[in-house]
Each structure stands twice: as C-alpha cells, then as structure tokens.
Amino acid sequence: MKAIWSGKKTLALLGMALFVLGLTVPASAARQLLQVDGSTTVGPIGDAFAEAFSELYPDCSITVKKTGSGDGAAALVDGRCDIAMMSRFMKEKEFRQAVEKGVFPVAHVVAMDGVCIVVHPSNPVAALTAEQIRKIYKGELTNWKQVGGADMPIVPISRDTSSGTYETFHELVMNKEKMAENVEYVNSNPQSHSRVRSTEGAIGYVGIGFLDRYVKAIKVDNVMPSRSTIAKGIYPVSRPLFLFTNGYPKLGSMAHAFCAFYLTEKGQEIVEDKGFVPLTEY
Amino acid sequence: MKKRSDHSMQTDAAAGFSRPLRLSAGQDLRGYLTGRAARTLLFITAFVSVAAVLLIFVFVVREAVPFFKSTDAAASLSRLKEFLTRTQWFPEHEAHPEYGVLAIIVGSLYVTVVSLLIAVPIGLLAAVFLSDIASFKVRQICKPVIEILAAIPSVAYGVFAVMVAAPWLQKHLGFTTGTNALNASLILSIMALPTILSVAEDSLSAVGRDIRQASYGLGATRAETMIRVVIPAAGSGILAAVILGMMRAIGETMVVWMASGNAAQIPSPWWDLSQSVRTMTATIAGELGEVPKGTTHYHSLFAIGFLLLIFTFTLNLISESFLSRVKRRQR
Numbered sequence: 001m002k003a004i005w006s007g008k009k010t011l012a013l014l015g016m017a018l019f020v021l022g023l024t025v026p027a028s029a030a031r032q033l034l035q036v037d038g039s040t041t042v043g044p045i046g047d048a049f050a051e052a053f054s055e056l057y058p059d060c061s062i063t064v065k066k067t068g069s070g071d072g073a074a075a076l077v078d079g080r081c082d083i084a085m086m087s088r089f090m091k092e093k094e095f096r097q098a099v100e101k102g103v104f105p106v107a108h109v110v111a112m113d114g115v116c117i118v119v120h121p122s123n124p125v126a127a128l129t130a131e132q133i134r135k136i137y138k139g140e141l142t143n144w145k146q147v148g149g150a151d152m153p154i155v156p157i158s159r160d161t162s163s164g165t166y167e168t169f170h171e172l173v174m175n176k177e178k179m180a181e182n183v184e185y186v187n188s189n190p191q192s193h194s195r196v197r198s199t200e201g202a203i204g205y206v207g208i209g210f211l212d213r214y215v216k217a218i219k220v221d222n223v224m225p226s227r228s229t230i231a232k233g234i235y236p237v238s239r240p241l242f243l244f245t246n247g248y249p250k251l252g253s254m255a256h257a258f259c260a261f262y263l264t265e266k267g268q269e270i271v272e273d274k275g276f277v278p279l280t281e282y
Numbered sequence: 283m284k285k286r287s288d289h290s291m292q293t294d295a296a297a298g299f300s301r302p303l304r305l306s307a308g309q310d311l312r313g314y315l316t317g318r319a320a321r322t323l324l325f326i327t328a329f330v331s332v333a334a335v336l337l338i339f340v341f342v343v344r345e346a347v348p349f350f351k352s353t354d355a356a357a358s359l360s361r362l363k364e365f366l367t368r369t370q371w372f373p374e375h376e377a378h379p380e381y382g383v384l385a386i387i388v389g390s391l392y393v394t395v396v397s398l399l400i401a402v403p404i405g406l407l408a409a410v411f412l413s414d415i416a417s418f419k420v421r422q423i424c425k426p427v428i429e430i431l432a433a434i435p436s437v438a439y440g441v442f443a444v445m446v447a448a449p450w451l452q453k454h455l456g457f458t459t460g461t462n463a464l465n466a467s468l469i470l471s472i473m474a475l476p477t478i479l480s481v482a483e484d485s486l487s488a489v490g491r492d493i494r495q496a497s498y499g500l501g502a503t504r505a506e507t508m509i510r511v512v513i514p515a516a517g518s519g520i521l522a523a524v525i526l527g528m529m530r531a532i533g534e535t536m537v538v539w540m541a542s543g544n545a546a547q548i549p550s551p552w553w554d555l556s557q558s559v560r561t562m563t564a565t566i567a568g569e570l571g572e573v574p575k576g577t578t579h580y581h582s583l584f585a586i587g588f589l590l591l592i593f594t595f596t597l598n599l600i601s602e603s604f605l606s607r608v609k610r611r612q613r
Binding site: 067068070071073074091093094152153155160161162176178181182183184185186187191194195198199200201202 | 545
C-alpha cells in the first residue's frame with residue numbers, strides 16, 4: 001500500500017516536472033519559431049529555404065522535419081506544424097479532418113517535380129508510351145524485346161507505396177491500377193537510382209534531380225523529360241509541389257515569407273539547385 | 283608480535299559493531315523511509331521495462347483490432363481469412379484494396395530459414411573451434427572480433443547489400459536482379475552469426491571438464507568426445523542459440539528492406555532464391571511512415587505487427603525454456 005502511494009507521488013512529481021518543462025520551452029522561443037513538416041521530396045527545398053532564412057532573419061528559428069506527405073498533413077491538422085510540405089494535394093479525408101478541426105488548408109505551389117522513367121544506359125530502348133510502361137509494371141510485358149529492345153527480362157523497380165513519388169507515378173502512369181507481384185520496391189530516390197544503375201534489365205523512376213549519366217531517361221509519349229517540358233506540364237509525369245498552411249499566412253509573418261520565398265531570385269536558385277523546376281521563368 | 287596482531291584484529295572487529303544497537307525514534311524512521319524509498323525506486327526502474335513490454339503489446343493489439351472488426355462476425359472472419367490465406371497485398375489501392383499477407387509471411391520465414399541454413403552450420407563449427415580447439419590466445423582475440431559483427435549498424439549492412447552484393451550477384455551468378463531472397467539471407471546470416479556463435483560457445487564451454495575427461499578416459503578420441511558427448515550435452519543451449527539467431531533474423535528490418543527487393547510474391551518454383559521477396563518487418567517499416575492514420579491500411583500494418591509479436595514471443599518462450607534447462611543441468 002505504502003509502496004504504491006510513494007510510486008504515485010514520484011509519478012506526480014515527474015508529471016509536474018514535464019509540465020513545467022513543456023510550459024517554459026515554447027514560451028521562451030515562441031516569437032520566431034516556425035515548424036515545417038512533411039514530404040521527403042519537398043524536404044530538400046524546405047531545408048534550403050530554412051538555411052537561407054537563418055541568414056536573412058537571424059533571430060528566427062525554423063525546424064524542418066521530413067516525415068512524409070501524410071505525416072505532414074496530419075501534423076498541420078493537429079497543429080504540430082505551421083507549414084506542411086506535400087508532394088501531392090491533400091486527400092479528401094485529410095482535408096475533411098482538417099476542416100472539422102477548424103484548420104483551413106491553403107496550398108502554395110513552390111516548384112514542379114518531374115518523375116522521370118529511367119533505364120540502364122546500355123539499354124537501346126529510348127522511348128516508351130505510358131501504356132507500355134503501365135503494362136510493364138502490371139506484368140503484361142516482361143521482356144525488353146517486346147518493346148523493341150534486347151532479349152532480356154525486365155526488372156521493374158518501384159518506390160515504396162507510401163512515397164509521394166510512387167503516388168504520382170501510380171496516378172499519372174498506372175491510372176491507379178495494381179502493380180504486378182514481381183515489382184521490386186525501394187525506399188528512396190538514390191536507392192532507385194543505384195538499382196537501375198547496376199541492373200541491366202531494370203526500369204525505374206526518379207525525380208528529375210536524380211538524372212545523371214549513370215541512368216538513362218526515356219521519352220514518355222514522345223516527350224523527353226526536361227526543365228521546360230516539366231514546367232509547362234507537357235511531360236506526362238509531372239506534378240506540382242506544395243506547401244500547406246492553415247489559412248493564408250498573415251502578411252508580413254515569417255510563414256508568409258517562407259511560402260512566398262520561391263518567388264525570389266534566391267528561392268528560385270534553391271529550387272533549381274535541389275533538382276526541381278521553378279515555376280517562374282526568369 | 284603475535285599478541286599485537288591479535289589485539290588489532292579485535293579492535294577492527296569491534297569497529298564493525300561500534301554503531302549503537304538502539305536507535306532513536308528519528309533515526310529509526312529515517313532508516314525506514316530511506317529503505318522504503320530505495321525499494322520503490324528500484325521497483326520502478328525494474329517495472330519500466332516490464333511496463334514497456336506490456337504497453338507495446340496493448341498498443342499493438344489496440345491498433346490491430348479495428349482491422350478485423352466489422353459489422354458482423356462473418357465479415358470479420360472473412361477479413362481474417364483473407365489476411366492469412368491470400369497473397370495479394372494492395373492496401374493502398376483506392377477502389378479495391380486487398381490485404382492478403384500470406385506472401386509476406388512466407389517471405390519472412392523464407393529469408394529467416396535460408397539465413398539459418400547458412401549461419402547455423404558456420405556458427406556451430408566456429409563455436410566448437412573456439413570452445414575446444416583454439417588456444418586461449420586465439421580465443422581471446424577471436425571472440426571480441428566476432429562480437430563486433432553484432433555492433434555494426436544494420437543500415438551499413440544494407441548499403442553493402444545494395445551497392446556491393448547486389449551488383450556482384452548479378453554479374454557473377456547471372457541473376458536478373460541482385461536484391462533478392464539470397465542477398466537478404468546472406469546478409470541476415472552474417473548478422474545472426476555472432477548471436478548463434480557466442481551462445482553456442484557459452485553452452486559448449488559450460489559442459490564440464492569432468493565430462494570431457496571421463497569420455498577421454500573411456501578411450502574416446504577428441505572428435506568422438508565432441509560429437510557424441512559434448513554437443514549432445516550442450517544440446518539445449520545450442521537450440522537456444524539457433525532460436526535466438528532466428529529471432530534476430532526474423533526481426534531485422536533495415537537490411538531486408540534494402541536487400542530483399544520487397545516484391546510481395548511467393549517465389550515459384552519455391553527454391554528459386556534469385557527472386558525478390560518481401561518480409562513483414564519491411565512492409566511495416568516501408569508503409570507506416572506515410573499511411574493516413576486510422577485507415578484500414580494503417581490498422582492492417584498493426585495486424586502484421588501483432589503477427590510478428592506472436593512469432594517472436596513464441597520463439598522467445600521456447601529459447602527461454604531451453605536455456606533454463608541448461609542452467610538446471612549446470613546446478
């Protein structure tokens with residue numbers, strides 16, 4: 001009996017200590033704190049913006065977490081972040097949850113991202129239709145000779161089903177149809193790149209920032225992925241990248257500056273530097 | 283001389299009893315409270331880990347139950363049946379999601395069994411070498427080095443699997459894809475090796491010298507002693523070592539996520555190691571990050587987690603019972 005009581009007391013003390021800590025930390029830093037959370041695809045932009053901000057506004061502190069588009073949306077809804085980075089628009093369910101909790105998501109498009117279909121550099125195939133790519137991932141085409149290549153089995157490589165890149169590909173190329181069982185999954189753009197680079201029969205997809213001479217981008221529906229075809233939306237597998245805020249941020253606030261930063265010269269440089277395509281032509 | 287040392291011993295002994303035997307009420311209370319406080323503190327510290335296990339269990343079950351919960355019992359049952367017997371895993375599909383994890387369970391067991399087929403013989407032979415054949419010096423060097431294997435972070439193994447092992451398998455064995463069941467099993471076997479080796483070595487060493495010498499005394503050779511006497515005597519410990527290695531392999535996440543290819547399929551023909559497989563741990567790790575909270579997909583991942591918990595709990599119980607048998611024998 002006595003042991004339980006003192007256990008409770010200890011717990012209460014611990015709780016009080018945590019409570020006091022919780023009170024003091026935000027209070028001391030509340031003035032210039034900006035929490036950014038969300039997509040790992042938009043993450044590099046968020047990081048670089050935050051870094052640029054630390055020079056421009058030395059007394060503000062920005063934390064950027066990269067947990068994924070879904071987590072970002074959840075964090076915005078729960079009030080755990082001020083800005084959610086997302087590589088897709090909010091799903092109906094997320095939007096509804098937000099409105100129910102009195103959060104009104106506003107989208108800011110900061111850049112365009114193209115999902116490039118890549119093959120091994122030694123592969124003679126240089127163009128596929130979206131239809132053919134879809135059939136490859138559905139397991140209906142299994143050998144490169146069926147699409148005009150060498151006699152070699154196709155190794156389809158996909159990003160993990162929870163990534164924003166996957167969702168873009170799944171929606172724009174697969175028409176939301178199910179992939180075959182033999183499709184391999186990798187959990188990052190660099191890994192996708194390295195798998196295609198080292199596997200002769202592989203086909204995969206990566207963001208435009210991950211194109212280099214070790215993998216070969218192919219034309220989709222006769223359009224080569226490039227900065228201009230992606231920015232104009234001619235390339236079939238391109239998508240906008242979003243920042244979401246609760247309502248339009250108050251003019252002159254740190255959040256507003258952050259969401260409008262892509263319009264500045266520095267912001268556009270960052271977007272391009274991180275391998276994405278700026279929306280604005282300059 | 284002698285007298286003096288006797289005398290000093292006496293005073294030393296007396297010093298131990300110099301504390302007054304009767305305490306004042308305040309001292310008594312203070313002693314009582316300090317004792318109680320220390321007891322409580324120690325109890326809480328010990329309880330934290332027990333509570334952690336319980337809370338994990340409760341949490342996983344709580345999040346897994348909504349997956350099976352449905353309007354009526356028949357629907358719940360068919361959900362459970364789909365979960366355990368179907369191989370189609372398309373939880374994120376909007377119109378027609380499918381939640382069959384059979385291929386994923388098979389994938390987990392597949393890489394675990396293959397990795398054990400590699401790691402157990404090597405681990406046992408090495409344990410025999412270290413416990414009975416190697417000189418003291420060799421053993422002193424080898425054991426810590428092997429234990430370093432266990433300290434390498436699994437993501438390092440994963441990078442090795444993707445960057446080195448996968449291209450190597452493609453180039454030299456002619457596999458169409460290098461991230462496959464064989465790759466994952468090879469890396470897992472390296473990771474399970476230190477566990478198997480050190481537990482097996484401990485149980486081999488625990489078989490007493492008297493038993494070995496009795497065997498030699500009866501005219502048995504070293505090999506006969508090892509195979510017929512020592513290994514059977516250490517049997518429970520060796521089994522425990524194998525099971526601990528199995529738990530290491532089945533619970534490993536990062537390496538299988540990177541090395542196995544993650545294709546949710548049962549290899550056909552079943553012995554074809556060059557095909558990609560997907561494990562339970564990799565599925566959870568890969569999908570939990572972005573799944574919208576509270577959806578069926580979210581709960582299905584916890585259902586997989588629950589299955590995994592059952593597997594490891596069972597394995598843990600079995601290995602505990604074998605290890606306690608070893609301890610009883612030592613006594």
